[in-house]
Amino acid sequence: MTTHDARGASGPPDSRHPVEHAHLLHQVFDAVLAGEPGPMMPRALVSESWQRSLAAQIDPDQRTPPVVVQDAELPDLRTAHPLNAVMPLLRSTLVSIADEAMHVMLVTDADGIILWREGAARLLVSADQVGLQPGTRWTEDAIGTNAMGTTLAVDAPVTIHSAEHLVRTYHAWTCAAAPVHDPDTGDILGAIDISGPLHTVHPAMVQLVSATAQLAENQLRVRLAIADERLRVRNMPHLTSLRGKAGALVTASGRIIAGEPYGAWPERVALLPGADRVRLEDGREMMVEPLAEGFLLHAPRKGAAAPNRSALSLRFMTDGAPSVLLNGTAIPVTLRPAELLTALALNPDGLSAEQLALLLYGDDGNPTTVRGEVLRLRTLIGSDVLRTRPYRLAATVDADFHAVRRALRARQPAEALRACGGQLLPRSDAPAIRDLRDELEAGLRRAVLDIYDPDLMGEFIAHPLGRGDIEAHDRLLDMLPASDSRRPEIRTRLSRLLSEA
Incomplete structure (x- = not known):
């Protein structure tokens, strides 16, 4: 299925009337699948996508997208996905346009699973009938050539018009999509798509979606810069404690955000899970010390083992469930362990069972009850982190309530x-x-x-x-x-x- 079409791979397919062009594309589609000469060759983008889709055994005549996520699972997936942070921007930019132009806006994750769908109410009924709904997967190997799956495959904005879709079910649709990238790692986070009936196609659709994807990436980049600065401010004492010796603060993904001496560090280091040291490109070996939300790199200390102090991150000022990270690993906690951790974080010198009982239960507190709760908490975070006599946290603690209190003071x-x-x-x-x-x-x-x-x-x-x-x-x-x-x-x-x- 070679092609000699010289037009752009990802641009609008044609400038003629959408219905006329759709009719021509149907002739091309039928000819290519029958192995016969057609009135023209498909675009290179489409031809190559058809090849990938057919190699994945997609049936052009009988196929619907697989449902891989149930409705009950979607809220948690949306909340945890990085694009959730930019959904207000996407709605303000695209949804009103989609409503007016009889389109739907779709947002997928990197696996092509639709997580969000919004747009013209009348069109949502039609979208449901062809499986264009949250929870379905739209990669090329799942449903053939389509804007969402193809933009993820080629990592570029695309328009797929009418019979350029490999599956006949979608020949009445035109779609434009663009990928959104993680500003930290550069990886694809997902795709933004506008889909609608073929008579609503407009040459500027792909430019609109592409510009919106860039706006989303810019907003994510700003959020990343703010998070970096907060991480830097919270953890500068660790870097300062090296007293001028070589060291660096590193994010969980391996980006260096502060270093001493300045300018002597790469932009990123490859940190293997659980590794206690890393070798830099210039040959230097550095110790890796976990912090609450990142790592401290420092030179090995001669004649002594590096201290192995745990890092505890507490996020308790939230409308959701309390969040605890221990050396970067999530620890599931309910309300009572969170209360214990808060009391211990507020009293770094330690507390007796009697003092803890008073703080948590008031005058009716029972030290025996507290001892049992402390024992259960120690099984979660380890006896090396929660020490006894007195009860105290032997860890570097980063808590949101500490940060709020410091900022207010x-x-x-x-x-x-x-x-x-x-x-x-x-x-x-x-x-x-x-x-x-x-x-x-x-x-x-x-x-x-x-x-x-x-x-x-x-x-x-x-x-x-x-x-x-x-x-x-x-x-x-x-x-x-x-x-x-x-x-x-x-x-x-x-x-x-x-x-x-």
């Missing part, structure tokens, strides 16, 4: 707000947790309201802690000029809050 409300994902363990009634939760929420709210910063106030009313704050909404309306486009939405939300008060 340093009078940095923007940093405090961004370090806070929500309430501290909102289901906890432990006295120590309640007191800290009230302290952080009140301190954060007051810090935001005490300064004249409309952008920060806007972040606050969009934050879980500020969504229901009537005074904050009212204050922001006073700050914004009458021409500000945000005013109608804020006024509507304020009216709703007042009606519910």
Whole structure:
């Protein structure tokens, strides 16, 4: 199935009327599959995709995409996927256009599984009938040539029009898609696609999707830069503790974000899971010491073994489940272990069973009960991390509540707000947790309201802690000029809050 078509591999297939062009493509499709001469050759992009699809034994006449993810599994997959962070951008950029133009917007993961689908309601019914729905896989080896699968295969924006789809079921559709890349590793995270009836095709579809993918990558790049800076600030004490000796802070993916001496480090190092040392390209051997969210590289210490202090990351200020990482590995915890870890993190010098019982249960606390809970927690994180006599954490602890408290004490409300994902363990009634939760929420709210910063106030009313704050909404309306486009939405939300008060 060779081709001599000189047109661009990923650009629009033709500039003539969509229906006329679709008719021509049907003739090309039938001729190629029959092994007969046709009116023209398919585009190189399409020809090569057909070859890959047919080699995967895709049947052009009878095929639907496999359902690989059930509806109940989709919410967790969406929440965990990196593209979830840019879905507001994708919706604001593409969904309104898709509604008006009778298209659907689809977003897949790197395996071609549709995770999100939005667009014109009438078209969603038609999409359901052909399996164009969340949970289905659209790689070329699953459903043949299509914009989502082909863009993942060639790592470039593509348009697939009508009979360029290998499976006849989709000859009434035209689709444009572009890949989205991880700004950290460069790997493909997934694909963004606009699909619709062939009569709605527009030559600019692929450019629109490609530009939107670039916007998404830029937003991910900004988020990565912010995360790098936070990681750098939190862990600079580890680098400083080397007292001028060679060392570097490394992200979990192996990127070096700070080093001493400056300029003497590669951009990235290859860290094998569990390895305690790595050899750099210049031949230097460095020890790898795990931190809560990354690693510290330093030269081997002569005459002594490098300390093996564990790194514990606690993310408890969230509307979701509490999150614990031990040396980069997730540790599943329920509410009571999270409360214990919070109390121990707040008291690094250690606590007795009696003191822990008072902090967690109040005057009715039973030390015997606490000892049993500590024993269960030690089985989760290890006796080398949770020590006894007194109970204490023998680890480098990075906790979100520590970060919020430090930022508030340093009078940095923007940093405090961004370090806070929500309430501290909102289901906890432990006295120590309640007191800290009230302290952080009140301190954060007051810090935001005490300064004249409309952008920060806007972040606050969009934050879980500020969504229901009537005074904050009212204050922001006073700050914004009458021409500000945000005013109608804020006024509507304020009216709703007042009606519910």
